[in-house]
Amino acid sequence: MAQPAASPGAAGQQYTTNPPRELPTRRGTELWLLAFATGIVTFAFVLVQANQEQELSWSVVWYGLAYLSILSVAHLAVRKWAPYADPLILPCVALLNGLGLVMIYRIDLAQLAINDEATSNAPRQVLFTVVALVLFLAVLIIIRDHRTLTRYAYTFGLIGIVALALPALLPSSLSEVNGAKVWLKLPGFSIQPGEFAKILLMIFFASFLVAKRDLFMTAGKRILNVELPRARDLGPMIIAAVVCLGILVFQKDLGTALLFFGIVLVMLYVATERIIWVVVGLSMFFVGCLIAYQLFTHVQQRVANWIDPLATYDDPGGGYQIAQGLFGLGTGGMFGTGLGAGRPDTVPESNTDFISAALGEELGFVGLSAILVLYLVLAMRGMRGALAVRDTFGKLLGGGLSFAIVMQVFVIVGGVTKLIPMTGVTTPFLSAGGSSLLANYILVALLLRISDAARRPQQPAKPRPPAQAPIADAHTVMVQRPQPGLDGGHMR
């Protein structure tokens, strides 16, 4: 200890072998990509106007400015509060949200042309985007470290289940829109609590699975070479999942049920690293499907519509909508009719459930593929963050959230394109509707937070005190007894 107190520089030297360097935050990349997305969306707006009205109107400018300012705020917020976040996530979201806005606006124009009293959805969607942005900012600002979420895991889980159950328990007058009992009608506006429950429950599952992870893998019985967790360890998880699915089946919201099932299965698999969970889960799923098919006529109808929508074309609740969607996709063909030059409004619900059919018609297979790949890029970047983050909770939550994006897309686009039976879930960021947009922006904020944590350089700031030897090995030290008057003696 002859040296004077260690300088900070010297301490740094101690932890990095190479000369210290600034880790790039890549915010500039993000900005360029956002500008690129803005360019595409602006061009799309102009195309719609040119094809529909044959002239440019001021509304394009307003939508453009609103879109631009929302993006700018989001970008600045990420710069400030999540500087190391993945630079591709926000541009992907911006492009998807922008294309959705363009298509909603475009369908508005078509509907207004037929019926002067048709409601316009585009201004509402802009408003929802603004609210979504506020929530996005709130998540980034309040949750400075995603690990803090684990503290409220059980609370979130409870709120999630209540939110999911609420529409089913409330009278139809307060919860039913177009036959789907998944709403919560408040004065002035309505929300789908299930969209938010999705995220809350994922936080709960992630936290719970991480906490019990070791128990799952070691404390159970071995059956067929597989460690089965004890029921009491898995209990809350199974109860939560079963309650969710029960509620969803009761509400006849098959799409969300499918979504939940997929997410729970994947999170269980990631947490336990046992493929047997997927096998068991899928077997249960198929058995459940068979039972549901036997019991519910609406399930039978969905399946019939899926097998041949043209055959059930004229039946009430039959394949009309899917057939119209397929006609649109077919008419679009390889390269599409061009934005604003198709007839996407022919398909019922073309700005919500069937917006992918509308995009497929006007942008063609090429455009639809680009959008699907965009989702894949978004989810893969989220997954990258999950892989790189150091804590297991972050990994599990990040993986779950990323998978949730792809699962939503798979369920709805698969339904529209007749890959799987049609079930209603929203197309993330594209379809008109507030709840979905809000929830998915929160989801993205969490992904950004996790990827920020993953890429943030580890704090070397606090130099650790020199390693102390265990008490037993510590050498003895002479302790001088302080003596009064000795001070003076030193001075002498």
Added chain:
Amino acid sequence: MNTPLRKVGMTMLVMVTLLLVNATYIQVVQADDYRTDGRNRRVLLDEYARERGKIVSDEAGQVLAGVKPTDDTFKFRRTYLDGPMYAPVTGYYSVLYGAGGLERAQDEFLNGSDPRLFVRRLSDMITGRDPRGGNVRLTIQPSVQEAAYNAMVSNGYTGSVVALDPKTGDILGMVSTPSYDPNTLASHVSQEQEDAWAGYNDDPANPMLNRAIRETYPPGSTFKIVTTAAALENGATADTRVTNAPQVTLPGTSATLENYGGATCPGSTLHDALKYSCNTAFAEIAASVGKQKLEATAANFGIGMPDLEIPMSVVPSGLGDLESDAALYQSGIGQRDVRLTPLQDALLAATVANGGIAMKPQLIKALLAPDLSTIEEFTPTELTGDPALSAANADVLKDMMIASEENTSGGGKDASLKIASKTGTAEHGSDPKTTPPHAWYTAFAPYDDPKIAVAVIVQSGGNHGLAATGGTVAAEIARTTIAAGLGGG
């Protein structure tokens, strides 16, 4: 935990790949099936954005079906002049229900996608002009159509009138009553369209049925033109002796067939038989001519011809099986299973007027480009290639029809018209004796230089009930139509 996360990443890749493969299947492999499916309204909607060609009449080029610019998505609305009057000719064109009649038959030309318009489309594209459809000029003469339609409607008759130019086969008028207004179906307000469509389809009077070409009726005595032609072609003359008995027994049965009113025929030559429309004589003539020769002659008149298009498809007329002499007896006077469209009935008179040669009925005179230059003009063609009867025999039959006209009562008689005609009063229904008969009249004029041939059917006797006859009910309509046709030139 990274290994399972990577596997989930792979799963996501697989899921999106599945979506992409499926989208390829839908949008590339199966695209054409979906695009061209009849229930895909997009094709129709695209047409609506284009200026559809006009349907114009022959005389003075009156616009029967035109377009009016609108400010909604469809840009143009179809408009019809005197909708119900011309509906059997023009058909309809509706956003919700597609096209019918000529609008459907000539759809490709009217909407501009016909290859014959390709060069013009190209030049439109280069000059930046919105693509337009081609125009169709019809053979219809508005004066004839109006006279026939008004005569039917003012009497409240259900039935049809068809007027032909016997020399060319041009359809000068084609009326079906009651009719419908295609204007309401062309409305751009869905509710109006739906209401109109439902109203027309629920109406028991079936206003959207084009009776002239889509419905067959027992022709009654007008069919005696065919029976006579068959007899003349097979050796008979005007003076051939025939029975004048008031009734005959159908061979092999105990049923009888009698003359109108149970009367004895006032004459006993073939000429008299047609003049007085003696059933017993024609029943025996048909049997003596025999099944094969009767069928051959009928075929040369166009009866039984499949796939006739004017260009709307015409349901085939027919004689039935003629499986026995009894059947021949009844068929010889246009009963039993003999069924003709009004168009085919008009062809009977037209064929006689044209010296025995049936001309192919045609509704379209010419196809015109959007700039009204002629793209294709239709030339008259023979219908069957074989004359139904020789020119000499046609003259003999014409004389008989002149005599028949002299013997026919009914309104609208005018010596200056010089009509040759044959009436018909056809029993029908499950209880023919108490069901008012169909009243027929088929004629051509002027007999020395035929310019127009007409057939009229008034279903179930019009307002005359059981007492209805071709002469009292249908003749006046036809004479009015002929007068309009000859007056119009």
